[in-house]
Amino acid sequence: LSEEEVIGRLKTLVETGIIKRLGLIVRHHELGFAANAMVVWDIHDDQVGDIGRRMAELPFVTLCYRRPRRPPDWPYNLFCMIHGRDRHIVLAQIAELRGALGLSQVPYAVLFSLRRFKQRAARYRASDLQMAGAG
């Protein structure tokens, strides 16, 4: 491939969203984001899309997904990650989030991480067929 073609293909991959983001990935722990909490919510099914979209817009929410409930062990269907420099900041951000989105009556749980065992970048291999389709 020529350099020009590589650049063109990269642009296409970013524009089509196959590459979600092309840039630098920080080590958030080293940047001082020492506390991370997975906060899980039991949101009415007909409201979860709207609440999830609004939650994702908050500046301290770093991931936000809808996932299946696993009753009776696990009633929660909306998950977000909040990273902060310490636990007090994270807890204050959760309080702010509950107020901003009107979730004071909604069951939720805060799962702080206690220890990280393993972290690596995920590796994927795209099949030739799908890559051709993307180009």
Add this chain to the structure above:
Amino acid sequence: MMDEIDRRLVNLLQDGFPITERPFAELAPQFGIGEVEILARLEALCSDGWLSRFGPMFDADRLGGATCLAAMEVPEEQFDAVTELVNAHPEVAHNYRRAHALNMWFVLAAEFPDRIDQVIAAIEAETRLSVFAMPKLEEYFVQARFEA
């Protein structure tokens, strides 16, 4: 330590960078430094351990791959042994101990969706514990970046 220019570089480049022949030459004017210095700063940020990498974050689903969050309730006395069994699988991308009855949370990343189910079945057989698969049903796109 990072100086003000490093911080601005880190904050800007988390969002992306121009995909052109000389991206850093294009960025240089707004930082008041040259292309060579930007590259040197990024290399230093990498080697000093501030950055994990510079490159693409793929949408795994659209590459035909799959990811899945999974959780387990691991009895305290088995925790270390189970951690070792789970982390031995190359599909386990990261694994956190969390403060909850479901105390082990890990992400599986595989090249094919079927592989996720296979790994979960293998972990359940090896540990004799249940694995709760919690695949994403919908993703809400976040704006947040880690401010340096």
